[in-house]
Amino acid sequence: MDKRIVASLDITDRRVLLDLASRLSDEIFAIKINWPTILTCGVDIIRELSDFGNVICDLKIADIPNTNRMIMEIIRERNPFAVIAHAFPGLDSIQALLDASEGVKVIGVVSMSNEGAERYLNPLHLKILNDLKNTSAYGIIAPGNDYRILQEIAKKRGNLKIFSPGIGAQGGSPSLAIMNGADYIIIGRNIYNAQNPEAYVRSVNQQIEK
């Protein structure tokens, strides 16, 4: 079976991160890192991690087209699988990333899991989703702990792959998220705080297969 877990490793110790990445690599779809890791380990950590599999750079890029392009040009040289970007600054900003991607996939945010996101972002999720369907974006981020919204998005997502955070520590269940439409589930703390991360990831994979 294809692997479905994206391990969100917000780790800032390079040695700990690379060790964990190597131990998990056979059991997961991708490793996701965010700015804290890149700031402390340097941008070349992307290339180092790519030796162990797919790397998703969760940068929530949200700038004007020209700056987005500059960021993509630097990131793409380090062999990432994908970058995560916001669509709310505009479709021209997303298009600038796509135009500069040279094969790096772009995953757009259509909603977020924090309470504050209900005020501006989340009410726009279907509008953003529809806009992203008209681009060559690869996927979207949609909540893995709100099955009603996840189902609604899954019905309307066209060819976009769904990556769902909010699993584990934030309440979502891996198998329920997948049954409700997630293609990939993003798990963070439950992996890197586990006594035995490999065993935890294997147990989630078994749960999904059932």
Place this chain on the structure above:
Amino acid sequence: MDKRIVASLDITDRRVLLDLASRLSDEIFAIKINWPTILTCGVDIIRELSDFGNVICDLKIADIPNTNRMIMEIIRERNPFAVIAHAFPGLDSIQALLDASEGVKVIGVVSMSNEGAERYLNPLHLKILNDLKNTSAYGIIAPGNDYRILQEIAKKRGNLKIFSPGIGAQGGSPSLAIMNGADYIIIGRNIYNAQNPEAYVRSVNQQIEK
């Protein structure tokens, strides 16, 4: 007179950047850098630049509260004057930055200059502005090349300082932006593409004083 220019130096060559920063330092309010500079030069470039004056980290931070906090904890150690963040992901995300700031100022984005921003972000600019007035944010980003919006924001900004991009290459005039409410004007390409950046900055300062 207080300096009003923020030099937006999207330069990825560390030596060129530090040289230009040292030459401009007496004539400007702050240097603004973005991800391309931090990715290529490393996060400690913030501290190096801070030797020459105020550094504004234009990161357009736009994540959940916990990730925002982690980013601020790393950045604040490098002695920046301020960070720029999106309010769009929610006020809880802005509050997480403020709570972790230890004196670093937070500047929120209320609108952007790219055409695509008209679809989601810019129609919300007064709502975002009002929300930011109820936080301890230091300032906001508001267009320096759309005087109607700038005036409207200036009337309602309370204690928030207004930083205005869009000056020079993107059409805004330094003195008109200030007359219409900008506290600080952000200038990029016109500075670092000038034959003589110091002379250019001095001429803008003279233009503003009149």
